[in-house]
Every structure is written in structure tokens, then in C-alpha cells.
Amino acid sequence: MIERMTSMERMIAVLTGQKPDRIPVNPFILGFAAKICEIPIGDLYANAKKSFRAQLLCAEMYGYDSTPMYAYASFGAWEFGGEIGFPYEPGQSAPYIIKHPVETPEDVDKLEVPDPKKAGSIPIAMELAKLCYENKMPVVFQVGEVLTTAANIAEPARLLSWMIRKPDVVHKLNKKVAEFFIEVAKYFTSTFGADKCMAFTGGPIESNKLISAKQFEKFVYPYMKQIHSKVLELGVNIILEHPCSDQNANLPYYVKLREELNWKGKYVWAFGPETPLEKQIECFGKYDVIMGNVDPPSFQFKSFEEVLLLCKDNIERGIKNPSGYILGVGCELPPLSPPINVYALIKAAREYGSFK
Amino acid sequence: MGKEEILKKLAEATVLGDVEMAVSYAKRAIEAGIDAYEAIMNGCAEGMRIVSEKYEKGEMYVPEILCSAEAMYAAMEILRPYLKAESIGERKKIVLGVVRGDIHDIGKNLVKLMLEAAGFQVIDLGKDVPNEKFIEMAIKENADIVGLSALMTTSMVVMPEVIKEIKKRNPKIKTIVGGGPLSPELAKLYGADGYGKDASEAVKVAKSLVGG
Structure with missing residues (x-):
């Protein structure tokens, strides 16, 4: 196919309910970009300029449509006074926590909501955001998820057992985390203007492999709603929500969130491969964009032909969403994927996802 | 009572x-x-x-x-x-850990818990465990099983190397792998004797491998 739109035009078309020339592709690429550009994955998180350059070049080389962003799953520990390491060693692919800032319930009492201008990785995220802004790309900032962030602050097993033993402590911590994310949202929107910003949120601790839907309702939902309401109120119109791993049992609460927010703004749902596209379309199809969820490990371990078929299947099912579809991967694309398998996404989008 | x-x-x-x-x-x-x-x-x-x-x-x-x-x-x-x-009798011994580069240990800790409850003696090497440590401890402890866990696709790639070396040193030692990105197909590809999709399955697989 001959591409008639730029990546930006294509994304805008989908987000505004118009038909693009072909479905856009957002492969959720972070560490892979570093590999392609032959820089250490650590630089992708520790150095904004190198990160921006690697993500941009990788997107240009393949022709996919997402723009650079800064986010990672262990967010929160450093920002609230703990210590993280950057992934410079073999086997590592994302920042990891060296010291959790909270070890006891008393630590939660003493914990102060950090100043977003100085907190942990935020200055790096801000530097990358400025590069995006200067290059007329959307600015993406991270605002969750709350429980994942609280777990990064207090250590996951400790936080999870506190949910039973000391629920008040968890609520106290979640409250501070929510407050912090709202401050982060204010910082980014006041720097760039809300219309230039997109919010990103997601995390694995909310997964139903770890917690029940009832626990999600009690410990996640109120804070998630508080943050999202504020982000939308600030004027941010697009929220990229990544319910990581298996969150099928939490689906009713995500629907409830959208209903209670009167379907304000435009959400891009990026569920894990465990959640069928058909179910997502049923829940959000009338208003929101669905981002595809091709199984991530398949990119690393399957052949090009097999990956191409998976992408084709995802397109054929996702394209039925009345409010738009983006071909994507169900979580971060494995950094060690053979480069040719990433091309399968673009090839599939061009061959099976073009509009006349 | x-x-x-x-x-x-x-x-x-x-x-x-x-x-x-x-x-x-x-x-x-x-x-x-x-x-x-x-x-x-x-x-x-x-x-x-x-x-x-x-x-x-x-x-x-x-x-x-x-x-x-x-x-x-x-x-x-x-x-x-x-x-x-x-x-107590002779308990079956399993050396368990999260592979190098990976610090996600909730899954491994649940497996450890379930294995201990099922009567296994678990030697927990913790997280971010170097390949050599798995091999050294498997041999030194004369383990019946070595269990390798990983959450990240970047860290799991060391598993075949560890399994191969353990099998070379002592073919009788059984190996089990588990963790988010693993699958039965990958476990087979990596040369592991078993795969546990979660903690309770890991125990069933361990029992079936060594009759524990």
C-alpha cells in the first residue's frame, strides 16, 4: 500500500473517530529500541536524550506510529525516597528497586508527597517530554497505577499482606500516591498545556493473578477514579490505560470508571493478551479506542510467519471496534525479539489493515 | 479436644x-x-x-x-x-531461585511456600541468581530438582544454559521452569523436565517428577 498519512495524522485520525489510511501501530517498544540503536537498555531510562533518539530512530526505521515516552513499571520507589538501579546488567530490561522507602506502617505516616519537579525519575521524564514537545509530538506522562506504585514503595509482598492485616495503612499510602500523581499531572500540563499531553497508566500488581476484583474495587478503584477525574479536569483528553496481565475480573470496574466519568475524553485501552478483543469492544467500543494485544513473548520466540499470523488475527478482530483500533502488543515488546519479527507488525498493518 | x-x-x-x-x-x-x-x-x-x-x-x-x-x-x-x-524421613530437595537480572520474586516465594507445605526441602537462592550459583548449589546439595523462575523475557533466556550445564553435571537432577512469559512449549524448548504455570501446578509437577 502507499501510505497517504504521516504517523501523527494517522494517530490523530483514529483518536478523533476518522478513518486513517491504515491502522496505526504502537508496538509498546522501549528496551528493544535501545538494542536496535546499540545503546545499553539502562540509557533508555537514565538518559533522556539517548532515550528519545533511540525511540525515535526505531520508530522511523520500522515506520510504526507511536512516539517516544518515559515510563516504567517499578515507578514510585525512587520518587518517594527509595533507590533504584538502571538496567545495565545482562538479563535486565527495566529499572529495578534496590531500596523500598517504606518498611513499616510508621514509615507510611512519615512519608511525604514528593515535589514532582525533583522526584526520582521525573526530571528525566520531563527532559524527554521537552524533546517531544519541541518536535511537535505528544507529551506522555505517567499517572499510575496506584497499587503498583504503592507496592513499589512498600515492597509488593508487604503491601499485599497489609491489604488484609492493615488495610488502613494501604489506604493511607494509596492516598499519598494519588496525591503525587495529581501533582505530576499538574506539573506536566502547566509546562506544556493539557492539549499537548497524554496520560499513561498501567501496572501488574492490579492483575487478577495477584488480587481479586473485590480488592481492586476497594484498593484501586477510588484512587484511580480520583486521578483520572483530575487529569481529565485539567484538560488532558487522551488517557492510555494499560491494565497489565490478566485483569478480566477487573473489567467491570474499568467500565464503571468510564461510566462514572460520563465517557469524558478518549481512552486507549491496552489490555494484556489475556483479555479478548471482543470483550473489550463490548465494554468500550462505543466510545474508546482499543489497542491490540498480540502476545508479547511470541515476538521473541516465534517465527516471522507465525508472528505475522498473530498480528493478522489481531487486526481482523480489533478492526471491528467502532471507535477505532491500533495494532499493538499486550505489554512491552520483548527487547530481545528478533528484529524481523517487529517488522511483522508493520507488514500486517499495511497488508491487512489498510482503508481505501 | x-x-x-x-x-x-x-x-x-x-x-x-x-x-x-x-x-x-x-x-x-x-x-x-x-x-x-x-x-x-x-x-x-x-x-x-x-x-x-x-x-x-x-x-x-x-x-x-x-x-x-x-x-x-x-x-x-x-x-x-x-x-x-x-x-521426617528423607525429604526431596529442590534448589529454587529467580534467574540472573530478574528481581521479581513473588511467584518464586509462592512456589517455595507450596513446596515446603507439600514436604519438600527448599533451598531458596533468592532473586537475581547467577547461573553458576544454581549449578554449584544443585551439585553441592545433591538436589532432586532445580526450579528456575523469571518474569522478564530478557532474563529467562539464561535458562537453557543453566539447564544444560546441570544436566551435563548430573543428568538425574530434574529441572522445572516457571514465570510470566514461560509456557509449556518454551519449557520444552529450553530442555526443562517440567513447567508450572502457577505455584500449585509447580508442586504437582515437582511431585510427579520425583515422586515427592
Whole structure:
């Protein structure tokens, strides 16, 4: 196919309910970009300029449509006074926590909501955001998820057992985390203007492999709603929500969130491969964009032909969403994927996802 | 209170994650002259078996399991000093850890818990474990099984190397892999003898491999 739109035009078309020339592709690429550009994955998180350059070049080389962003799953520990390491060693692919800032319930009492201008990785995220802004790309900032962030602050097993033993402590911590994310949202929107910003949120601790839907309702939902309401109120119109791993049992609460927010703004749902596209379309199809969820490990371990078929299947099912579809991967694309398998996404989008 | 009732209450305390109750019934078991090993296996471990079943059915989740573990370990603290060597017999030994570069250990810790409850002796190497450490400990401890866990696609790639080296040094040692990005197909590709999609399956697989 001959591409008639730029990546930006294509994304805008989908987000505004118009038909693009072909479905856009957002492969959720972070560490892979570093590999392609032959820089250490650590630089992708520790150095904004190198990160921006690697993500941009990788997107240009393949022709996919997402723009650079800064986010990672262990967010929160450093920002609230703990210590993280950057992934410079073999086997590592994302920042990891060296010291959790909270070890006891008393630590939660003493914990102060950090100043977003100085907190942990935020200055790096801000530097990358400025590069995006200067290059007329959307600015993406991270605002969750709350429980994942609280777990990064207090250590996951400790936080999870506190949910039973000391629920008040968890609520106290979640409250501070929510407050912090709202401050982060204010910082980014006041720097760039809300219309230039997109919010990103997601995390694995909310997964139903770890917690029940009832626990999600009690410990996640109120804070998630508080943050999202504020982000939308600030004027941010697009929220990229990544319910990581298996969150099928939490689906009713995500629907409830959208209903209670009167379907304000435009959400891009990026569920894990465990959640069928058909179910997502049923829940959000009338208003929101669905981002595809091709199984991530398949990119690393399957052949090009097999990956191409998976992408084709995802397109054929996702394209039925009345409010738009983006071909994507169900979580971060494995950094060690053979480069040719990433091309399968673009090839599939061009061959099976073009509009006349 | 009779023996059966005490054991039942011990199991119940484990399921409920009630530390106080678990300690209380562990003490009662000793006072009633119940063999400590029997109290662990038919009380605490039975409780964890129920927990595992409930997790599989989606009736219990990790926060509750962590509390059950706390109760089980509290009861075991009371019972352990009374264990007689002849009751324990020879327990199957498993060396367990999260591979190099990976620090995600919730899954591994759940597997450890379930294995201990099922009577295995677990040598926990922790997280971010170098390949050499797995190999060294497997040989040194004369392990029956080595269990390798990984959450990240970047870290799991060392598994075939570890498995190959262990098999080279002692082909009798069985290997199990598990963790988010793994699958039965990958486990086979990596040369592992078994794959556990979650903690309770890992125990079933371990038992089937060594008859534990």
C-alpha cells in the first residue's frame, strides 16, 4: 500500500473517530529500541536524550506510529525516597528497586508527597517530554497505577499482606500516591498545556493473578477514579490505560470508571493478551479506542510467519471496534525479539489493515 | 479436644491466615502428644493444600495466601523443635531461585511456600541468581530438582544454559521452569523436565517428577 498519512495524522485520525489510511501501530517498544540503536537498555531510562533518539530512530526505521515516552513499571520507589538501579546488567530490561522507602506502617505516616519537579525519575521524564514537545509530538506522562506504585514503595509482598492485616495503612499510602500523581499531572500540563499531553497508566500488581476484583474495587478503584477525574479536569483528553496481565475480573470496574466519568475524553485501552478483543469492544467500543494485544513473548520466540499470523488475527478482530483500533502488543515488546519479527507488525498493518 | 479436631483447627487457622489461632493449636497439638511431623503435614500442610485449591478456583488471592503462609510458618516455629528425625524421613530437595537480572520474586516465594507445605526441602537462592550459583548449589546439595523462575523475557533466556550445564553435571537432577512469559512449549524448548504455570501446578509437577 502507499501510505497517504504521516504517523501523527494517522494517530490523530483514529483518536478523533476518522478513518486513517491504515491502522496505526504502537508496538509498546522501549528496551528493544535501545538494542536496535546499540545503546545499553539502562540509557533508555537514565538518559533522556539517548532515550528519545533511540525511540525515535526505531520508530522511523520500522515506520510504526507511536512516539517516544518515559515510563516504567517499578515507578514510585525512587520518587518517594527509595533507590533504584538502571538496567545495565545482562538479563535486565527495566529499572529495578534496590531500596523500598517504606518498611513499616510508621514509615507510611512519615512519608511525604514528593515535589514532582525533583522526584526520582521525573526530571528525566520531563527532559524527554521537552524533546517531544519541541518536535511537535505528544507529551506522555505517567499517572499510575496506584497499587503498583504503592507496592513499589512498600515492597509488593508487604503491601499485599497489609491489604488484609492493615488495610488502613494501604489506604493511607494509596492516598499519598494519588496525591503525587495529581501533582505530576499538574506539573506536566502547566509546562506544556493539557492539549499537548497524554496520560499513561498501567501496572501488574492490579492483575487478577495477584488480587481479586473485590480488592481492586476497594484498593484501586477510588484512587484511580480520583486521578483520572483530575487529569481529565485539567484538560488532558487522551488517557492510555494499560491494565497489565490478566485483569478480566477487573473489567467491570474499568467500565464503571468510564461510566462514572460520563465517557469524558478518549481512552486507549491496552489490555494484556489475556483479555479478548471482543470483550473489550463490548465494554468500550462505543466510545474508546482499543489497542491490540498480540502476545508479547511470541515476538521473541516465534517465527516471522507465525508472528505475522498473530498480528493478522489481531487486526481482523480489533478492526471491528467502532471507535477505532491500533495494532499493538499486550505489554512491552520483548527487547530481545528478533528484529524481523517487529517488522511483522508493520507488514500486517499495511497488508491487512489498510482503508481505501 | 481430640487429635483429629486439633489438626482440623490447625488447617483452618492456616486457611484463615490466623496467626494467633495457628500458634494456639500448634501448642495444643504438642500438649496432646501429637507427633509434630503429623501436625505439620496433616494440619498446616493440609491447610495450604486447601489454600492452593482455593487459589486455583479464584476463591483466594495472593494477599490471603501471604497471610496463610504467615500462620503456617508461625505454627511450624512451635512444632519444629519437636520434630523427630525418623518421622521426617528423607525429604526431596529442590534448589529454587529467580534467574540472573530478574528481581521479581513473588511467584518464586509462592512456589517455595507450596513446596515446603507439600514436604519438600527448599533451598531458596533468592532473586537475581547467577547461573553458576544454581549449578554449584544443585551439585553441592545433591538436589532432586532445580526450579528456575523469571518474569522478564530478557532474563529467562539464561535458562537453557543453566539447564544444560546441570544436566551435563548430573543428568538425574530434574529441572522445572516457571514465570510470566514461560509456557509449556518454551519449557520444552529450553530442555526443562517440567513447567508450572502457577505455584500449585509447580508442586504437582515437582511431585510427579520425583515422586515427592
